[in-house]
Amino acid sequence: MAIEPSFFDELARLERSLRQRTDSRRQGQQQSPNVGEGLTFSDYRRYTPGDDVRLIDWRVYARTDEYFIKQYEAERNLTVHVLLDTSASMDFGDRSENKFEFAARVGLAFAYVAASGHDSFRFSTIGTGFERLDHGRSTRGELLGLLDSVNEIDPEDRTDFVESLSSYARTIRSRSLVVVVSDFLEDPDAIEDGLAALGDTDVLLVHVVAPEERDPDVVGDTVFEDPETGATQRAYFAGSTVESYRERLSAHVDEVEARARRYRAEHVVVDTDADFFDAFAAVWATRDAPSSRTSRER
Template structure:
């Protein structure tokens, strides 16, 4: 992967509020988006690299020569969980349109702005199991460390949506937003079962489906060898225009069915094309 951390700076142009009209949980019920205003002091914790220095208690530093961060009640009001599909099918696309890289930046953007809101985030990859990558610091330094880890990953294997999402749901202990970023290449029933396990009164779910331009409009004509990256199976076929149209129709039907099933559960569904400009896509996901 080749994710560069400087994309985080551009995210500052977005309003640092979880502003989705249909998701009160996602808004975190905070009284003010500005640091230190309308917040109730709760406790101190030691400073970690990447923390907002505006929250350092300098009077306490003068007495102890130790850096401590002021914590506020709203810091623990909402936890944002990002689950990134790291299966082999995500290893598709070229350059900035690469599905895994694009999807990772969507998830990292949520983590970055969540930290700016002084809320907690969790970042995990999902394949045959869920692997948590963050260390619980929920600050900019943590996001930078996550970028380094993701750049070392190679998508592989498959995702059992029902199993991994059900297992993860059992770990959620607080008011939460769960952001699942995936290409949804599974049966709609399996995705529905996984999202159903996550969705409950104190958990808001957002399913972000990524699709690459070549998946929506294949640039293939004539004899072609198709390979399934998750099972290593191949199939040779003559890809005629009529077959292209059939394929596109089935893809559209799959997208519509997944959306219908998850929205019926009260979850949100957003489709993004990795060929679009990243910040336009992120805005459509973040702002709704």
């Protein structure tokens, strides 16, 4: 897999429109010209007509005989936690439609927009447990490092949602949004138990589905293999068998959504053959502001 650094440059073109759609309670405060609680000094810039004169630094004026405005930046008050599924079933689909590559782009995009909006991000992979990939800096350099780390991942084994989400939940110590990016090919009960472990934290499940999963490009006598266990099963894939398969896949997706609703988590399905940037904008638009839930505080 090779996601290029130019991916972030393309994301930058989406940033303004995405930010306009974001509820301030979840995105956190943006850069502001107003001095107030929760704002920290960032830099100076020259005064231009229309600026608030109250922000002129008169000490600098006394030294330079020029007007400079103090710029302030909102303190980061939201942490976006990205949890990327690295199970073997994620390594499915052609390169342009590969589930893991698409999911990795979604996770990196959330981290990018969080950092651009002056919020913090944490980026981890989940499998039998979790592995944190970031170093807590939430910067452009951090993002480039993450991109390199993600490009080196080869999905394997299976994901234990109960263990990975339970153990990760113990690390959450501030107002947070947890974004789980996965194909969720797991027992819905296990997914629900993982969601329960996250408690009152706001959660978004990004459910990636490859077009070949919806409509397998096979017909007749076929041997199917479970990529996570290696188990195989022979079946004659045609007619009623195809229809039954599609119904079971649709029912599973609906069941994952139902379990998410039970814990007031957001759930959105994304097809990996969609244009990525259109798909990400749609995912971003589904993010509700925290409702009556109280974000985890520890």
